[in-house]
Amino acid sequence: MKKINFYSGPAILPQEVMEQAKEGITDFAGTGLSILEISHRSKEFVKVMEDARSLVKELMQLKDDREVLFLQGGGSSQFFMVPMNLLNTNETAEYFDTGQWAHGAMEEAKNFGHVHVACSSKADKYRHIPTQYQVSDFSKYLHITSNNTVYGTQFHWWPQPKCATVVDMSSDIFSRKVDYNRFDLIYAGAQKNMGAAGTTLVVVNKNILGSVDRKLPKMLDYRTHINAQSMSNTPSCFAVYVSYLTLQWIKKQGLQAIEERNTRKANKLYAAIDSSSLFKGTVANEDRSQMNVCFNIPSTTLPVEGGASTNLLEEKFIAFAANYGIVGIKGYRTVGGFRASIYNAMPESGVDILIEAMREFERSHA
Numbered sequence: 001m002k003k004i005n006f007y008s009g010p011a012i013l014p015q016e017v018m019e020q021a022k023e024g025i026t027d028f029a030g031t032g033l034s035i036l037e038i039s040h041r042s043k044e045f046v047k048v049m050e051d052a053r054s055l056v057k058e059l060m061q062l063k064d065d066r067e068v069l070f071l072q073g074g075g076s077s078q079f080f081m082v083p084m085n086l087l088n089t090n091e092t093a094e095y096f097d098t099g100q101w102a103h104g105a106m107e108e109a110k111n112f113g114h115v116h117v118a119c120s121s122k123a124d125k126y127r128h129i130p131t132q133y134q135v136s137d138f139s140k141y142l143h144i145t146s147n148n149t150v151y152g153t154q155f156h157w158w159p160q161p162k163c164a165t166v167v168d169m170s171s172d173i174f175s176r177k178v179d180y181n182r183f184d185l186i187y188a189g190a191q192k193n194m195g196a197a198g199t200t201l202v203v204v205n206k207n208i209l210g211s212v213d214r215k216l217p218k219m220l221d222y223r224t225h226i227n228a229q230s231m232s233n234t235p236s237c238f239a240v241y242v243s244y245l246t247l248q249w250i251k252k253q254g255l256q257a258i259e260e261r262n263t264r265k266a267n268k269l270y271a272a273i274d275s276s277s278l279f280k281g282t283v284a285n286e287d288r289s290q291m292n293v294c295f296n297i298p299s300t301t302l303p304v305e306g307g308a309s310t311n312l313l314e315e316k317f318i319a320f321a322a323n324y325g326i327v328g329i330k331g332y333r334t335v336g337g338f339r340a341s342i343y344n345a346m347p348e349s350g351v352d353i354l355i356e357a358m359r360e361f362e363r364s365h366a
């Protein structure tokens, strides 16, 4: 039976993208070769890379000074590549400490310059995104994480600093209409909302580059990849291909329609949680994520130092939901509870089945 995939990443992909990717493995673009074996310098693959980059430009309606790159090393490598390329040792970068990944990005920046915590919700176990923050006009950049994948909070407003803004959009890229030009650097590991694991999208305002004194390793300098159009070395051909197919799928639907569907899916799931006597939401209502919906069964949850264990009733629900074909709803290992990741490719019917499973379980266990 085809499972309903609520995993946080690698995550669900559109069925038609999967079919096309399968086709590409047997016969890529009519070449008689597999995407897995064809040269990245072949005209067919070069076209995939070029089209993928221009699809990003088109979907984000990017200005001419924005460069689109497909890099490797995951979202995590951007945690250090950003400060390495932007921050001198005597300069300060601002970080919003709003979750596990945001915190990780901040820690890496300390290796390159000064870090100022503009705000933090760590003491509140990252259950909200602070609206009060302090950002100096003289800082080099502000880093935010648009969607906190682990805790299930998401920005529904944007800070407006005088300095450049860098955003980690790994888990909500292309999930909604955003003025993407307001950010000077956007990055996202592809495996959550735009493709297969192995490539990371970076969109950078080229005007912010070239102002650090340190010597950059060639492969870690954004300018290398801008100059080579992301073909400086062998790219992750297959991962880029799957992103390209997903970008085409996104274009076909339109960001507007995708956003509307994501809102409908999230609203109905949160409504089911709010009307439940068993399941409870775990984050501040105004910051709820439309991508990662976190909830738990609080009555029997025992707080565990240094992490959270899934309680017995929660374990039971995970097993119960599996009968509906539902997989991947277990919360992050340090958080516990449940996390339903309902990215772009999750159909509304998948969310409906989860809600049905929750109601049915509640009837027998409340």
Ligand SMILES: *Cc1c(COP(=O)(O)O)cnc(C)c1O
Pocket (backbone or CB within 6 Å): 009, 073, 074, 075, 076, 077, 101, 145, 147, 148, 149, 150, 168, 169, 170, 171, 189, 190, 192
């Ligand atoms: C998953 C995730 C990352 C880490 O991505 P990798 O590609 O595994 O390195 C970084 N930031 C956010 C917001 C994420 O959700």
